[in-house]
Amino acid sequence: MAGLLPLDEAQARLLALAEALPIETIAVAEAGGRWAASDIIARRSQPAADLSAMDGYAVRHMDLPGPFRIIGESAAGKGFPGSPGAAEAVRIFTGAAVPEGADTVIMQENCAREGDTLRLTAQPPAPGRDIRVRGSDFSEHALLVARGARMTPAAIALAIMGGHGTVPVHRRARIALISTGDELAAPGAVTGPHQIPASNGPMLAAMLRSTGCDVDDMGVVGDDLDSIKGAVDAARRHDVILTIGGASVGDHDLVKPAFLACRATLDFIKVALKPGKPLMAGRLANALVLGLPGNPVSAYVTCFLFALPLVRKLMGAATPLAPVLPLPLGAAMPAVGNRTEFIRGKIEDGRALPFRNQDSAALALLAEAAILIRRNAGAQAVPAGTIVDTLRLD
Numbered sequence: 001m002a003g004l005l006p007l008d009e010a011q012a013r014l015l016a017l018a019e020a021l022p023i024e025t026i027a028v029a030e031a032g033g034r035w036a037a038s039d040i041i042a043r044r045s046q047p048a049a050d051l052s053a054m055d056g057y058a059v060r061h062m063d064l065p066g067p068f069r070i071i072g073e074s075a076a077g078k079g080f081p082g083s084p085g086a087a088e089a090v091r092i093f094t095g096a097a098v099p100e101g102a103d104t105v106i107m108q109e110n111c112a113r114e115g116d117t118l119r120l121t122a123q124p125p126a127p128g129r130d131i132r133v134r135g136s137d138f139s140e141h142a143l144l145v146a147r148g149a150r151m152t153p154a155a156i157a158l159a160i161m162g163g164h165g166t167v168p169v170h171r172r173a174r175i176a177l178i179s180t181g182d183e184l185a186a187p188g189a190v191t192g193p194h195q196i197p198a199s200n201g202p203m204l205a206a207m208l209r210s211t212g213c214d215v216d217d218m219g220v221v222g223d224d225l226d227s228i229k230g231a232v233d234a235a236r237r238h239d240v241i242l243t244i245g246g247a248s249v250g251d252h253d254l255v256k257p258a259f260l261a262c263r264a265t266l267d268f269i270k271v272a273l274k275p276g277k278p279l280m281a282g283r284l285a286n287a288l289v290l291g292l293p294g295n296p297v298s299a300y301v302t303c304f305l306f307a308l309p310l311v312r313k314l315m316g317a318a319t320p321l322a323p324v325l326p327l328p329l330g331a332a333m334p335a336v337g338n339r340t341e342f343i344r345g346k347i348e349d350g351r352a353l354p355f356r357n358q359d360s361a362a363l364a365l366l367a368e369a370a371i372l373i374r375r376n377a378g379a380q381a382v383p384a385g386t387i388v389d390t391l392r393l394d
């Protein structure tokens, strides 16, 4: 068990503990937010035929500028069986198959029809104009969604357009949340001077649910070993047991002793991170355990940096860590101590602007924050305009 672990190493070690959960095959329509468990390959080309991109008339380009004789119609879902010969045109609608032999569509705004005769009223279109060529979106056998990519709304549409009705995904991770603290009161309860509302559980549950996992908020347990141990034991069947609070080394910080009493093995207990130094991770039978600090901002930041990537990895994400957005700083920032810092801030005029107050209990500013600005352990002071790594909160 190491002492104060560098952030990147701690994240890598946590993710190394996690293996993707079993695969299930579900309807593509139900797969939103999951991660593809295998490459999704096109079973058809799209479009499957040359289609018109406009309402108009399909002709042979060599016959322009016309006039043309209209010999039939091709509408979406029902094509035109014949093919236009010299100076012949086929009425065509958006999404309809271009008849054999035609190679250009004249949009209807650029021509005039009189009975069966069609005359151009504008410059002739270029060859191939307003035709979506067969396979121009994707061809059969093309890779549509790579294994480990998220099933975004567009990926759902793409998989379905590629001929898939079902898709293999990893099952949803099941997360147990346990809040610890004698001072914690239920949301909405009247609080005495020694109490505070237990806000972390619902906050982290909401963050975790954004990954599509199932969250069991097991509520609050007091600061005594048996209660915490009992809650951890009761959570054994989950994929991740996530505790909040009681993670440091004070007399009332009993999460580590409780984990050990439940026969968990801990991989690390402290990370060189601000906020969020006391942070434990390990394994308890088939579950992973993650002990986060109780200060609301620390809990938020460590959930963002550790719990969310862990859940994404369990659910099969190829890139479980949050993407980095480099931005120029909107203000100078001081040198950094021996812990990597994440500073709450916002984006203003394309620049990352740190908030002045970085109190790790201040929720009003957390709710206003749009980004976390990353400053590495040991970094020098930097002037405004320096490019820094940021993480977007949303």
Ligand code: AMP
Residues within 6 Å of the ligand: 179, 180, 181, 183, 184, 196, 197, 198, 199, 200, 201, 244, 245, 246, 247, 248, 293, 294, 295, 296
């Ligand atoms: P701890 O990590 O248990 O020492 O808690 C650090 C600070 O966070 C204390 O001020 C706690 O009252 C507060 N805290 C702990 N758990 C929660 C929670 N679930 N919701 C809100 N605040 C909490």
Ligand code: MG
Residues within 6 Å of the ligand: 180, 181, 182, 245, 246, 252, 294
């Ligand atoms: Mg506590």
